Amino acid sequence: MDDAMNSPLIEASGLTRNYASKPGVVAGVSDVSLRVERGEFVVIQGASGSGKSTLLLMLGALLRAESGTLRIDGVELTRLNAIERAGYRARSVGFVFQLFHLVPYLSVYRNVLSGLPPGVAVEPSEADRWIDALGLTERRDANPATLSAGERQRVALARALVKRPPLILADEPTGNLDPDNAARVLEHLDHYRRSGGTVVLVTHGSEANRYATQRLRLEAGRWAIPSAFPPFNDSAS
Amino acid sequence: MNFTLQNILREGWYSRLNSALMLVALTGAVTLLTAVHLLTAAAERETRRVVRDMGFNLRILPKDTDPERFFLEGYSENTLPADTVTRLAAGAGTFITFNHLTPVLERRIRLGGHECLLTGLGDTVVGPGEKKQPMGFRIAPGTAQLGSILAERLGVKVGGTLEVAGRTLRVERVLLEAGTDEDVRLYTALSDAQIALGLPGRISEIKAIDCLCLTADQDPLPKIREALSQLLPEARVIQMRALADARAKQRQASERVSAFAVPMTLLVAAVWILVLAVLNVRQRRVEIGLWRALGTGSSRIAALFLGKAVLLGGLGGALGWVVGTLVALRWGPVLFPVTAASLKMDLSLIGPAVTWTPLFAAASSFLPAMMAVSQDPAETLRADG
Known part of the structure; x- marks a missing residue:
């Protein structure tokens, strides 16, 4: 158990995944390796089509790697079948998306509750705790359509955090937010990291840089030279 | 309430238009099926009644009846014991081929200086479980009914009396002019005819209708004769082909309408539901x-999609039964005025409506549900490359 806790949360080696994003255009990632320790805030940057979302979806077991190995929290994801991958997502990963992806017919409370997988022993009151923590108390019973973009993203964040997963995967979480709301969301993610969680965030912007413990850049599906980034500075936390 | 069921209900309300259209398809299908079922039954009753008014189409005669004499006279000069009808009715499989068995005794007699046909009608025996609906008419002992020409010749009216072989009979009815030999008939109860003719306990034939309902080109007569030879070897049967054929054709037409309407209704509803379910899946790709x-x-x-179909199916089944019954009760009497009073709601259809409709809706939604299950989430969730 101690060994598992001391080992890196994510160990990826030679990950490759190509797909036709548009007719005649092949995108994805090629021979990508990655090591993420527990408690890190990894920021992966890259332009549109650089493969960062593809990598994130592979880390979330929503996409299968065509080749390479991917071990997260001691589990080799490339060997899991569909049911096991769903179980892994339910237990171990919280997703935050650029477009929020809230369930339109559920209230804020029920959207947060939907982050609790069946069979996971978490009190429903935990949903209220996160709603309060993210400043959504007044909007608890509101429909997502009536929320501002910042509120929606905080609901999505609460939904990801409610089951206290070891890993949060955030795909352009601030892409649709104004600077104030973007900073607020990043603060919450950083707070989660400081409480023991691990965050992998992909973005084409630079607003998350100050929270990063590791910064990487993807270009055309491959890592750009890591030395292009300044060294990690823990003062951000 | 379980989380899946809650989500089904909330999504159903959120996608009100889609849910309503799906409900309309299911309700419409069950409405049509319920109405078709009730109206087909009504059409059959109406057909039966119309054909009954046309008359019997089978005549079961003593085997030694001379066909030449029979057709010249219009009746058999030979007789059978009156209990032949009860023996026939008791035979195994009788009512598969025959129904409305009516014992008859017929002879030509002179009455008030005029020749007429005396026809004694006994009680009709119908198949087990059927309501007794006498073919033609029932005549109480001591009463008579006269054809129009005979009544005119004898100068009798309803309420008057007739002397027949020393018995006084009260004229209960004078029949409308039929344009057939019925116009010179004197109808009495079988018992009165037997006494008047001095043939107690005898009948000259059993009139019936055939239940096979085969048209002439399907050649039903050998089958009818084969059935009778086993049930009543001492008798022979004559089929009044034109009447039997008309009845069979009408019945077969009614069955063809039903055979067309039911699968067409189901097909249209299935396609409708399939299209709506596919649209629902497309609309909910991100979800x-x-x-x-x-x-x-x-x-x-899959349960989110199939569950919605099942719930709407149950609701549509119940609503469809109600609406279909109301439609049949409203328009049935207009379409089938003769048997209008027999049109009633059929409670036995509720069970199948609320159990089969959800299954049908689930089956129609199965492919879209599988589409939903097999959809690649990465395609809908990625922000960009």
Whole structure:
């Protein structure tokens, strides 16, 4: 158990995944390796089509790697079948998306509750705790359509955090937010990291840089030279 | 309430238009099926009644009846014991081929200086479980009914009396002019005719209708004769082909309408539901991807779609039964005025309506549900490359 806790949360080696994003255009990632320790805030940057979302979806077991190995929290994801991958997502990963992806017919409370997988022993009151923590108390019973973009993203964040997963995967979480709301969301993610969680965030912007413990850049599906980034500075936390 | 059911109900309300259209399709299908079922039954009753008014189409005669004499005179000069009808009715499989067995005794007699046909009618025996609806008419002992020409010749009216072989009979009815030998007939109860003719306990034939309902080109007579030879070897049967054929054709036409309407209704409803379910899946692509990302299993996602179909199916089945019954009760009497009073709601249809409709809706939604399950979440959830 101690060994598992001391080992890196994510160990990826030679990950490759190509797909036709548009007719005649092949995108994805090629021979990508990655090591993420527990408690890190990894920021992966890259332009549109650089493969960062593809990598994130592979880390979330929503996409299968065509080749390479991917071990997260001691589990080799490339060997899991569909049911096991769903179980892994339910237990171990919280997703935050650029477009929020809230369930339109559920209230804020029920959207947060939907982050609790069946069979996971978490009190429903935990949903209220996160709603309060993210400043959504007044909007608890509101429909997502009536929320501002910042509120929606905080609901999505609460939904990801409610089951206290070891890993949060955030795909352009601030892409649709104004600077104030973007900073607020990043603060919450950083707070989660400081409480023991691990965050992998992909973005084409630079607003998350100050929270990063590791910064990487993807270009055309491959890592750009890591030395292009300044060294990690823990003062951000 | 379980989380899946809550989500089905909330999504159903959120996608009100889609849900309403699906409900309309299911309700419409069950409405049509219920109405078709009730109206087909009504059409059959109406057909039966119309044909009954046309008359019997089978005549079961003593085997030694001379066909030449029979057709010249219009009746058999030979007789059978009156209990032949009860023996026939008791035979195994009688009512598969025959029904409305009516014992008759017929002879030509002179009455008030005029020749007429005396026809004694006994009680009709019908198949087990059927309501007794006498073919032609029932005549109480001591009463008579006269054809129009005979009544005119004898100068009798309703309420008057007649002397027949020393018995006084009260004229209960004078029949409308039929344009057939019925116009010179004197109808009495079988017992009165037997006394008047000095043939107690005898009948000259059993009139019946055939239940096979085969048209002339399907050649029903050998089958009818084969059945009778086993049930009543001492008798022979004559089929009044034109009447039997008309009845069979009408019945077969009614069955063809039903055989067309039912599958067509089901097909249209299935296609409608399929299209709506596919649209629903397309509309909910992101939501499905999200459920996937949250670790929801395929069975739970399929349950969201199939569950909606099942719930709407149950509701549509119940509503369809109500609306279909109302439609049949409203328009049935207009379409089938003769048997209008027999049109009633059929409670036995509720069970099948609320159990088969959800299954039908689930079957129609199965492919879209599988589409939902097999959809690649990565395609709908990624922000960009």
